[in-house]
Amino acid sequence: MIHLENVTKRFPGGQEALSGLDLSVDKGEMVFVTGHSGAGKSTLLRLIALIERPSSGQVVVDGQNTSRVRRRKIPDYRRQIGMVFQDHKLLYDRSVAENVALPLIIAGASHRDAGRRVRAALEQVSLLHKEKQNPETLSAGEQQRVGIARAIASRPKLLIADEPTGNLDPDLSLEVMRVFRRFNEFGVTLLIASHDIALIDRLGCRRIELQNGRLRQGVESE
Amino acid sequence: MTATRHKEATAPVRSSGALSIWVGRHFSMAGQSLGRLLKQPFASLMIILVIAVTLALPAALNLIVKNAAAVSGSWENALDFSVFLDRALSASEAESLARLIEKRADVANVQFITAEQALEEFKVQSGFGNAMDQLSQNPLPHTLVVRPSAANTSETVILLREELANLPETDFVQVDTEWVQRFHAILDIVREAILIGSILLGTAIIVIIGNTIRLDIQNRREEIEVTKLIGASNAFVRRPFLWTGFWYGLLGGLLAIALVQYGVYLLQAPIARLAGLYQSGVDVLTFELREIGIIIGIGVFLGLTGSWSAAARHMRRIEPR
Numbered sequence: 001m002i003h004l005e006n007v008t009k010r011f012p013g014g015q016e017a018l019s020g021l022d023l024s025v026d027k028g029e030m031v032f033v034t035g036h037s038g039a040g041k042s043t044l045l046r047l048i049a050l051i052e053r054p055s056s057g058q059v060v061v062d063g064q065n066t067s068r069v070r071r072r073k074i075p076d077y078r079r080q081i082g083m084v085f086q087d088h089k090l091l092y093d094r095s096v097a098e099n100v101a102l103p104l105i106i107a108g109a110s111h112r113d114a115g116r117r118v119r120a121a122l123e124q125v126s127l128l129h130k131e132k133q134n135p136e137t138l139s140a141g142e143q144q145r146v147g148i149a150r151a152i153a154s155r156p157k158l159l160i161a162d163e164p165t166g167n168l169d170p171d172l173s174l175e176v177m178r179v180f181r182r183f184n185e186f187g188v189t190l191l192i193a194s195h196d197i198a199l200i201d202r203l204g205c206r207r208i209e210l211q212n213g214r215l216r217q218g219v220e221s222e
Numbered sequence: 223m224t225a226t227r228h229k230e231a232t233a234p235v236r237s238s239g240a241l242s243i244w245v246g247r248h249f250s251m252a253g254q255s256l257g258r259l260l261k262q263p264f265a266s267l268m269i270i271l272v273i274a275v276t277l278a279l280p281a282a283l284n285l286i287v288k289n290a291a292a293v294s295g296s297w298e299n300a301l302d303f304s305v306f307l308d309r310a311l312s313a314s315e316a317e318s319l320a321r322l323i324e325k326r327a328d329v330a331n332v333q334f335i336t337a338e339q340a341l342e343e344f345k346v347q348s349g350f351g352n353a354m355d356q357l358s359q360n361p362l363p364h365t366l367v368v369r370p371s372a373a374n375t376s377e378t379v380i381l382l383r384e385e386l387a388n389l390p391e392t393d394f395v396q397v398d399t400e401w402v403q404r405f406h407a408i409l410d411i412v413r414e415a416i417l418i419g420s421i422l423l424g425t426a427i428i429v430i431i432g433n434t435i436r437l438d439i440q441n442r443r444e445e446i447e448v449t450k451l452i453g454a455s456n457a458f459v460r461r462p463f464l465w466t467g468f469w470y471g472l473l474g475g476l477l478a479i480a481l482v483q484y485g486v487y488l489l490q491a492p493i494a495r496l497a498g499l500y501q502s503g504v505d506v507l508t509f510e511l512r513e514i515g516i517i518i519g520i521g522v523f524l525g526l527t528g529s530w531s532a533a534a535r536h537m538r539r540i541e542p543r
Contacts, residue, residue, distance in 0.1 A: 049451070051542050072455075079453035089448045106454045110243045150452070 001027045001158055001189040002048060007057030009043050009213075017043035019213040020057070025191055027157075030184040032200045033193045035210035041193040044210070045160050048191070049083055050074050062157060079107055082151035082188075084161035088143045090135040096146050097122070097131040103154045121149040125179055141172035148179060152188070159183065161192045165199070173199055248461075255465035266470075269434055273474025273521065276427050278481040280420040281509075281517055285482060287412055289507050294405055304396045305366040305386050313337075316364040319391055323366065328374055328382050333367040340365055363393060424524055431470050431528025435463050439536045451542045459540075460533040464526060471525020475518035483508060 002025040009018040018040045025031050033041050046052045047059050050066055059066040062080065069077045090099050097118050104114040122128045125145035127138075135143050144164060151159055161180070165173035177199060184190055194200060200207055209216040259266040307316050313336050324332040335343075340362045345351040368386060370379050387395040439446065446459050486508050493506055509517070 051451075075450070075453045075455040075458070077453075078451065083451060089451065091445050091448060093445070102449065103452045105247065106449065106452060106458055108243060108247070111246065 001025050001029070001062055002191060003058070003060040004044075004047075005058040005060075007047065007054045007059060009040075009047065009052065010055040016213050018047075018054070018210075021210075021214060023208065023215065025189060027189055028184070028187050030180065030190040030203075030205045031192070032205055032207045033191065033210060034195055034197060034200065034207055035216070036195075039210040040213040041210055042162055043213075045162050045191070045193055048160055049081060050077055075106075079103065079154065080156055080158065082154070082156035082159040084144075084147050084151045084159065084164045086163035086166040088135075088147040090143055090146055090150075092134060092136045094134075095132050096127065096135055096138070099135060099146055100131075100149045100153050103150060107154055109154075117153050117155075118149075121153040122146075124152065124182070125149045141168050141175065144168060144172075144176060145179065148176065152183060156188070158189045158191070161190070161194075163193055163195070165194060165196055170199070174202075177203055251462055252465045252468075255462050256469050258462075259466065259469055269430065269470055270473045270477055272430055273427055273470060273525075274477035274481055276423045276430075277474060277478035277517060277521055280416050280423060281478055282482045282485060283412075283416045283419075285486070285507070285509065287409055287416065291406075291409055292507055294402060294409075302397075303368040303370075303383055303386060305368055305389075306393045306396070307364045307366065307391050308393050309363050311364060311391055313364060315391070316366070319389075320366050323368060323386070326382075328371055328378055330369045330371040332369075335365040335367065337362045337364050424520070427474075427524045428528040428531065431467050431525055432532040434470070435467060435529045435532040436536055438466065439463060439532065439540070443540055446537070446540045447542045450540070456537050460530075460537050463533045463537075464529050467525040467527075467529025468522055469525070470529075471521040471523065472518060474525070475521025478521065479509065479514055479517055 002023065004021050004023040007018055007021045007023075008016060010016050021040070021044070023044075033044060035041050043052065047054055047066070048061055050069060053067065064077070066077070091102070100118045100121055101114050104117055109117070119128060119131070122131055125148055127142060127145055127149065130138060130142065135146055138146065144167070148161075148164070151161075159180075164180075165176050168176065173196060180190055180192065181203060197207075307319070311319075316336070317334055320332045320334040323329055337360045341354065341360050344362065345354050348354075368382075370382055374382065383395055383397065386392060449459055486506060490506060
């Protein structure tokens with residue numbers, strides 16, 4: 001599903017966020033990326049989401065070489081990927097349901113179709129009863145779950161999440177991870193950046209660790 | 223239960239490219255943009271008012287010119303020449319000259335006024351009747367009032383006038399209604415000036431709307447970034463701003479028409495009074511449906527152009543970080 005070959009990302013200042021990284025995530029896998037802040041976790045996800053492009057090397061996502069995705073085609077490309085952010089990135093001028101509906105509207109779904117999917121996605125994160133509320137009135141954990149519902153509403157095959165539990169207490173974190181786990185059971189591939197190693201170990205998923213932009217050898221755990 | 227729900231949640235989005243969905247989305251977006259304007263009624267009203275006044279100015283001037291042209295149009299057929307003949311000419315000679323001129327193709331008819339008739343008329347109209355009686359001889363010449371035929375252009379009229387003036391029997395030719403032509407020339411200049419002014423004002427509207435949309439884009443920068451992250455194209459994020467420009471233009475155009483019509487309403491009574499002094503009824507011309515359509519169309523066009531220019535420039539720069 002995700003294939004990185006000798007990927008280097010160098011920033012204008014000269015420092016390298018990723019240095020010759022090779023990485024492979026199979027379809028249906030749920031993989032955690034760990035490492036200190038600045039180790040390149042976010043950069044890795046940003047390359048996959050085409051927010052950045054690699055300085056050299058290849059990033060192939062679901063058979064598509066991202067270097068061949070033209071600027072104008074980036075929106076189409078992004079619609080295939082669900083994204084969850086540490087700060088949720090919800091829009092506070094509309095209701096929970098409208099937030100979740102956003103990717104569906106962008107994709108051009110019909111009103112009825114969108115409504116059904118929104119309710120289904122919200123039910124997945126157990127927030128159906130709050131669909132009419134403004135996300136601002138929700139707790140941090142609930143907001144994050146709305147963000148997850150939005151990410152899965154258009155049924156992406158791949159979901160990437162950058163520190164999705166970064167602002168949550170352990171109980172809520174576990175709850176969010178269980179939601180992810182459930183998607184994984186239905187065949188969604190997940191790549192999650194996190195530093196919560198204790199939690200990851202409890203879930204028993206594959207974990208890769210980045211250090212100074214490279215894979216740290218020997219920590220890959222199954 | 224959860225499983226079936228999940229199936230529903232995870233079936234791929236049918237990219238139903240149906241036109242009805244696209245149209246429906248557009249309409250709901252148009253409604254949202256209008257709703258956004260109404261949420262800040264004061265700020266929106268100010269911008270709409272600026273647009274309306276800027277549109278109303280040339281529209282009102284155009285209406286004035288249109289009315290002036292209509293009024294002066296009724297004078298146009300009064301474009302007669304008075305040909306004052308040599309004093310030495312006898313009445314019968316003058317009469318035969320009149321018949322001769324009347325045969326010309328570029329002359330509709332000739333009215334012959336003898337010196338005696340002219341004097342009588344002058345006595346009555348001038349109020350100098352008694353003084354004129356003191357004169358031993360008639361100071362006035364025989365006069366021919368020549369009306370050019372309708373087929374004449376302004377050039378051939380000038381030519382006709384030259385020929386009449388060059389006749390040996392002619393003392394001099396007077397065109398009483400020359401000022402009508404001058405007036406029309408002035409109206410042409412005014413029309414041209416209004417056109418130039420309109421273009422400048424239209425540019426101003428584009429700049430005003432563009433600037434407003436630019437601020438709007440800046441205020442919604444985060445929202446644009448998020449929607450782009452989720453996979454929105456530039457066209458998608460641009461759309462609500464185009465609708466905003468559309469509404470500004472449409473509402474500005476409607477308000478402009480209302481302002482001008484109200485102005486006409488206020489002026490109706492004074493104009494009627496003025497027309498009464500000239501013993502003529504005046505119908506003030508207002509906008510026709512076609513003109514209303516044009517003003518609204520121009521407003522919408524300017525609104526869309528302004529918002530498009532702003533959105534095209536700033537939208538591309540906002541990329542997710």
